[in-house]
Amino acid sequence: MGKSWEESTLATYGSGLLNFHVYCDQKGIPEDERVPASPLLVNAFVSSLAGTYSGSTIDNYVYRIWAWHILHGVRWQMDTTELEALLRAAAKMAPVTSKRKKRVPYTLDFILAIRGQLNLGQPRDVAVYSCLTTTFYAAARLGEFTVPNLNAFQRDAHVKPSDIRTEYDRNGLKSTVFHIPKTKASPQGEDVSWSKQSGATDPEAALAHHLALNKPPADGHLFSYLKDSRFRPLTKTEFICTVVAAARSTGLDPRQGHGIRIGSTLEYLLRGTPFEVMKVKGRWASDAFLIYLTKHAQILAPYMQAVPEVHENFIRITMPKIQR
Numbered sequence: 307m308g309k310s311w312e313e314s315t316l317a318t319y320g321s322g323l324l325n326f327h328v329y330c331d332q333k334g335i336p337e338d339e340r341v342p343a344s345p346l347l348v349n350a351f352v353s354s355l356a357g358t359y360s361g362s363t364i365d366n367y368v369y370r371i372w373a374w375h376i377l378h379g380v381r382w383q384m385d386t387t388e389l390e391a392l393l394r395a396a397a398k399m400a401p402v403t404s405k406r407k408k409r410v411p412y413t414l415d416f417i418l419a420i421r422g423q424l425n426l427g428q429p430r431d432v433a434v435y436s437c438l439t440t441t442f443y444a445a446a447r448l449g450e451f452t453v454p455n456l457n458a459f460q461r462d463a464h465v466k467p468s469d470i471r472t473e474y475d476r477n478g479l480k481s482t483v484f485h486i487p488k489t490k491a492s493p494q495g496e497d498v499s500w501s502k503q504s505g506a507t508d509p510e511a512a513l514a515h516h517l518a519l520n521k522p523p524a525d526g527h528l529f530s531y532l533k534d535s536r537f538r539p540l541t542k543t544e545f546i547c548t549v550v551a552a553a554r555s556t557g558l559d560p561r562q563g564h565g566i567r568i569g570s571t572l573e574y575l576l577r578g579t580p581f582e583v584m585k586v587k588g589r590w591a592s593d594a595f596l597i598y599l600t601k602h603a604q605i606l607a608p609y610m611q612a613v614p615e616v617h618e619n620f621i622r623i624t625m626p627k628i629q630r
Contacts, residue, residue: 322370361397412569423552433531436516439509443500448563
């Protein structure tokens with residue numbers, strides 16, 4: 307049963323359970339009344355958090371308690387409809403200070419600015435830039451091309467040079483494909499890809515430079531780099547610290563790692579990539595990425611022109627077919 311959750315997810319469950327047990331201790335709730343947790347107890351717990359924590363944090367805490375019940379084969383007594391209403395109310399009461407800053411998307415200009423501050427003759431910087439351009443043009447998650455820490459690399463979970471292949475379509479168009487052995491959404495792994503681009507953000511040129519300079523072993527981490535004559539896998543922390551430092555050197559505000567995937571989605575949409583195609587390429591499980599359209603007038607501009615023929619072809623290409 308425990309295999310239904312990712313290890314990274316299970317590792318964070320402790321905080322939710324800890325808060326729940328601390329609450330129960332404060333209220334003098336006997337341990338045999340904590341599981342199965344009665345609806346009254348769960349409602350009271352959520353109410354105690356409302357107004358102090360963000361809605362997502364409270365959601366996570368409650369679903370961790372739920373998972374705790376499932377793992378131990380104990381029936382969850384909460385009514386789903388009531389729980390959803392309670393969590394929505396808690397989200398509305400979240401203090402402004404608990405809300406995350408909006409994730410600013412990476413853009414080609416931002417990537418070029420980062421490049422200008424990196425030393426592309428230095429092994430780490432070369433690995434970081436190659437990782438950045440590959441993640442961006444593959445519309446991938448940063449965590450899929452980096453490792454959590456220096457000791458976390460696993461051959462059966464992380465991408466390696468041996469996981470790269472080249473494919474051509476019937477028109478001879480070339481794509482470079484990366485097989486990620488294991489992802490959060492697919493334990494069997496997923497493929498992501500990009501094609502050669504124009505200009506200094508070209509991921510093909512960046513990857514070739516990285517492979518030539520660092521020469522990572524075929525069965526090692528793809529973006530490992532040489533440090534003190536040893537190969538060091540590129541960690542997410544090292545990547546972010548390097549990019550943040552480069553951004554600040556140019557006077558730009560740093561951006562979160564998730565902004566790479568958001569920026570990639572926006573870039574492809576601005577090029578006229580159909581929404582449904584982008585959903586597949588970005589491996590978006592839902593239509594959540596469409597929220598970005600409302601924040602960027604450039605993407606919506608072709609739909610809003612006064613002259614129909616200006617955007618007629620655009621709509622024909624991009625809009626999904628109407629289901630009958």
